[in-house]
Amino acid sequence: MQPLTNRSKKLEKKPMTLAERAYLPAIFQGLSITMRHFFMKKATVRYPEEVRPFSPIFRGLHVLKRDEQGRERCTACGLCAVACPAEAITMVAGERKKGEEGLYREEKYAISYEVNMLRCIFCGLCEEACPKAAVYLQADKMAPPRFERDEFIYGKDRLVEPVDPSKRSERGIQLTPEQAEALRNKMVQQPA
Amino acid sequence: MELPTLGWQSIVIFVVFAVSLLIATYCTYAERVIAAFLQDRVGPDRAGPYGLAQPLADAVKMFTKEEFFPGGANKALFVFGPCLAMITALMSSAVIPFGNNLSFGNNAFFLQGIEVNIGMLWVFGVVSLGVYGVMIGGWASNNKFSLLGAIRAASQNISYELAMGLSLIAVLMISGTLSLREITLQQSSEGAFVWQDIFNWNIMKQPLGFIIFLVCAFAETNRTPFDLPECETELVGGYHTEYSSMKLGLYLFSEYVNIFVVSAVMSVLYFGGFNFPFQYELRDWLASSQGWELASAQNLITALGTLLLFGKIFAFIFFFMWIRWTLPRFRYDQLMRLGWTILIPLAVINILITGGLITFGVIK
Numbered sequence: 001m002q003p004l005t006n007r008s009k010k011l012e013k014k015p016m017t018l019a020e021r022a023y024l025p026a027i028f029q030g031l032s033i034t035m036r037h038f039f040m041k042k043a044t045v046r047y048p049e050e051v052r053p054f055s056p057i058f059r060g061l062h063v064l065k066r067d068e069q070g071r072e073r074c075t076a077c078g079l080c081a082v083a084c085p086a087e088a089i090t091m092v093a094g095e096r097k098k099g100e101e102g103l104y105r106e107e108k109y110a111i112s113y114e115v116n117m118l119r120c121i122f123c124g125l126c127e128e129a130c131p132k133a134a135v136y137l138q139a140d141k142m143a144p145p146r147f148e149r150d151e152f153i154y155g156k157d158r159l160v161e162p163v164d165p166s167k168r169s170e171r172g173i174q175l176t177p178e179q180a181e182a183l184r185n186k187m188v189q190q191p192a
Numbered sequence: 193m194e195l196p197t198l199g200w201q202s203i204v205i206f207v208v209f210a211v212s213l214l215i216a217t218y219c220t221y222a223e224r225v226i227a228a229f230l231q232d233r234v235g236p237d238r239a240g241p242y243g244l245a246q247p248l249a250d251a252v253k254m255f256t257k258e259e260f261f262p263g264g265a266n267k268a269l270f271v272f273g274p275c276l277a278m279i280t281a282l283m284s285s286a287v288i289p290f291g292n293n294l295s296f297g298n299n300a301f302f303l304q305g306i307e308v309n310i311g312m313l314w315v316f317g318v319v320s321l322g323v324y325g326v327m328i329g330g331w332a333s334n335n336k337f338s339l340l341g342a343i344r345a346a347s348q349n350i351s352y353e354l355a356m357g358l359s360l361i362a363v364l365m366i367s368g369t370l371s372l373r374e375i376t377l378q379q380s381s382e383g384a385f386v387w388q389d390i391f392n393w394n395i396m397k398q399p400l401g402f403i404i405f406l407v408c409a410f411a412e413t414n415r416t417p418f419d420l421p422e423c424e425t426e427l428v429g430g431y432h433t434e435y436s437s438m439k440l441g442l443y444l445f446s447e448y449v450n451i452f453v454v455s456a457v458m459s460v461l462y463f464g465g466f467n468f469p470f471q472y473e474l475r476d477w478l479a480s481s482q483g484w485e486l487a488s489a490q491n492l493i494t495a496l497g498t499l500l501l502f503g504k505i506f507a508f509i510f511f512f513m514w515i516r517w518t519l520p521r522f523r524y525d526q527l528m529r530l531g532w533t534i535l536i537p538l539a540v541i542n543i544l545i546t547g548g549l550i551t552f553g554v555i556k
Contacts, residue, residue, distance in 0.1 A: 024403075027519065034230045034518040044234040 083129035269332035277325030341430035345421030358539035376465030455508035466497030
């Protein structure tokens with residue numbers, strides 16, 4: 001028969017030699033192999049103490065960056081939401097009021113900005129689409145596991161780069177426009 | 193037998209008991225570490241330094257698991273099965289000579305639980321009783337898979353016990369005694385033997401017998417590649433399918449005690465027991481040029497011999513684990529074929545060869 005590829009091998013079934021039938025030489029061979037492994041370098045990473053470095057191109061949890069003066073970069077242009085193939089990003093835009101120049105960089109800003117981590121595929125298209133260099137996928141942090149589905153919807157409280165880590169809230173809540181307005185008022189009263 | 197001797201013997205038995213339990217405990221740890229090392233992993237390292245408290249954690253887990261009795265099971269037998277497995281495993285270590293005699297003043301103390309002239313028969317008798325533990329466990333579970341597993345385990349143990357006994361007969365032909373202490377002493381280099389070299393161990397006279405004994409020991413202790421009693425894939429879990437909690441723990445634990453005992457028996461029978469090369473030279477050197485008393489020099493030799501015997505035992509235990517993580521499990525028909533058509537005839541041939549060599553005076 002014509003061989004289909006040049007890699008095909010002819011299989012032959014020879015009768016076993018005495019050494020093969022005696023079985024013990026093969027056992028010793030196997031023992032020597034496992035013994036070599038006994039002294040090999042261990043592949044284990046002792047996790048909580050020892051963390052394996054992420055790949056430099058790893059895309060993890062989103063972050064909304066601030067500029068050098070601590071103002072939010074995001075202008076709620078919605079390009080990230082448009083670019084998102086999984087439709088994970090939603091936002092509510094608002095106009096910057098007087099006295100809020102220290103909080104938001106542009107006249108328009110995101111009252112609420114939410115990423116649904118259950119939908120997100122961490123493709124990074126949002127950060128490519130962003131014209132203001134506001135949204136990034138962090139290279140060193142993963143979206144942690146949670147118990148409730150609503151906890152996977154990350155609001156601004158968990159996405160915006162915190163000025164002070166102690167100011168982080170505990171869980172992200174999906175905001176209705178009214179709630180977003182309330183949040184906005186609260187943030188005006190206590191500027192970050 | 194005087195009272196001090198009895199007191200000493202009870203101490204020795206207690207120590208042997210404790211030591212076998214301790215070694216079996218740490219066998220579970222060693223098994224995991226060795227398995228990990230052979231597979232390029234680290235193994236248990238969370239509980240205590242280097243994971244040394246791991247056996248303790250395992251014990252706590254075993255004891256706090258639910259006690260489960262299958263419906264319609266014979267409760268008394270169900271409890272008795274693992275107990276019997278454990279008792280027989282522990283009993284057989286009583287006759288093993290863990291060292292030569294220590295002498296204090298006029299009293300000589302044997303480092304051996306019971307010095308009997310039927311030591312080998314005792315070990316075999318007790319070990320063969322261990323089959324009842326397996327069989328009762330499988331029967332009392334009221335589970336047809338357990339029963340099938342128990343029958344398999346029992347028939348495996350019985351088959352391999354035959355070859356084991358036959359391979360041992362060649363040793364007995366050479367030594368002419370069943371006493372383990374006598375067999376050990378004969379392997380020392382002081383007596384009148386054909387080979388006056390330092391390695392007067394039975395392994396030199398019985399290499400084939402040792403290999404048969406070793407293979408049978410693997411089958412007897414239900415270790416890989418002959419761990420067919422634990423047949424997860426074919427019979428759910430073998431004879432201990434229905435067992436949970438510490439009753440399962442006892443079955444698993446008795447396996448480790450058995451490994452310890454069979455390693456000790458192999459060291460004693462084939463690897464010279466507590467003898468080691470140059471022991472008499474060392475004693476005489478200490479006694480003559482170092483100015484020691486002969487008795488204390490002898491005591492030192494005894495202590496060293498005991499340590500070395502444990503070294504040999506640990507080497508065997510390591511070998512058991514090394515094999516376990518190297519070889520895959522046999523198929524049941526392969527196991528039976530190996531036992532009946534290869535090992536038993538080989539053991540008989542070994543007896544014939546030994547008999548011939550003794551007749552023609554090659555070995556005594």
